[in-house]
Amino acid sequence: MTDTNLQVILTGRPAPAVTADLFALQEAPMPVPGPGQCLIKTLYLSLEPAMRGWIAEQANYQEPVPLGAVMTGFTVGEVIASDHPDYAVGDLVMGRQGWQSFAVSDGADIVRKLDPDLAPVETALGPLGINGVTAYVGLVEICAPKAGETVVVTTGAGAVGSVVGQLAKALGCRTVALTGSDDKVAACLEVFGYDAAINYKTVDDLPAALAAATPEGVDCFFDNVGGAQFDAIVDRLNVGGRVAICGTIAMPSFPLPTGPRVNRQLLIKRARMEGFLVLDHLDRFDELADKLAKFYRAGQIDYRVDLADGLAAAPAALVRLLAGENTGKALVRVGAPA
Known part of the structure; x- marks a missing residue:
């Protein structure tokens, strides 16, 4: 396993446009889970139009991402080490681990576990997420x-x-x-x-x-x-x-x-x-994802993915999304399953 954690941090505010140079790539030490925690390897991260507001200087419905902090974002990841009673090694989870290769979690930023047999895991950041x-x-x-x-x-x-x-x-x-x-x-x-x-x-x-x-x-x-x-x-x-x-x-x-x-x-x-x-509905994700899965299994929900590869590609991919140049759900593939 690598001993570094690749991260994308926010270094500036939109003025007013969002540009790729508002972000910077950095290497941080590999996080180590403590008691009651697990280590998650990020597989995919989701890009959202709402991110324009998340990084703006003025708070709207949540406080802006602080300068120098890891960029906020929804992710799909795999638990690769665990001392948490609810999450075992090999579990796939959807959560808010942000723009980084690895993250330690106490479970508070995990939204739900995923069953890869029901649908491709990336759908947890799109039509089933x-x-x-x-x-x-x-x-x-x-x-x-x-x-x-x-x-x-x-x-x-x-x-x-x-x-x-x-x-x-x-x-x-x-x-x-x-x-x-x-x-x-x-x-x-x-x-x-x-x-x-x-x-x-x-x-x-x-x-x-x-x-x-x-x-x-x-x-x-x-x-x-x-x-x-x-x-x-x-x-x-x-x-x-x-x-x-x-x-x-x-x-x-x-x-x-x-x-x-x-x-x-x-x-x-x-x-x-x-x-x-x-x-406001994170506590209902399992319930609502199950309802969506019924439409998906009935062939009533189709989807397309606009996939960028690697954390370094995330800022430019976000700019493309905000310009309306994406051709499907904007995702970044960060890593492969362990």
Whole structure:
């Protein structure tokens, strides 16, 4: 076993863009587990659009990652040494061990154990994990779509949006995606089964394109971006419409932007809008992952992976994700099983 631990630390703040030089690679001593702890070897780490907010100077829903600290992130890893009663050598776990090759854990940052016989372990960071749980909570529990209703999803080809669309389709809904390239439009239609998809970057008239794609209006809106797309879709809400706010990547976190006020539209449509954080549901991951696994085993959830190799590739891969250049769930392969 190596005697060093490769880590990626945060060295700067976005100004306002996230760039690869905000991170640095360093070697640290190999961590040694103590009583009641285990040593985890990182196999995969997950990249999220929310990381832009995690490293911003101003705190939003959690304190920013400190400068000089290991970058925060969800991971899949293998227990390679243990003095913990709940985790044995060889166990595969999904947790928040961050951007490093090895991590010591007392179990507090482990979300769940994984069964590699049920699905490839990387799905625990995608459709059967952080992204799938996000999709399920926002769509099924907040929007609560009914068969025959119209569901619109921004970043419809993304790691969260693609699952939202497929769950909505499995529940009998008409599904419409907004996405940012012709290749992603094709993926929405051909891989993720949307009924319609719009390239918001190239369409001449977004409200007109939405009207054509949603002739009976919008009953459920799962939003990952905010901004102009949000404004246009909210204008299509039906009476009793439901909106789940998952992300605001199209808007600056600070200062808060100004734009159309939705108060009147929510009033006259008797609509409901609710924001949510998947971090509030970590204690339900086993329950929700089991529900998602049923859709997966039934062939109702497909997924694509945009894989980078090695910790050193993580910063550039995050920049690509934030620019919308990824072509699937953004993962970094850190190590191989022991």
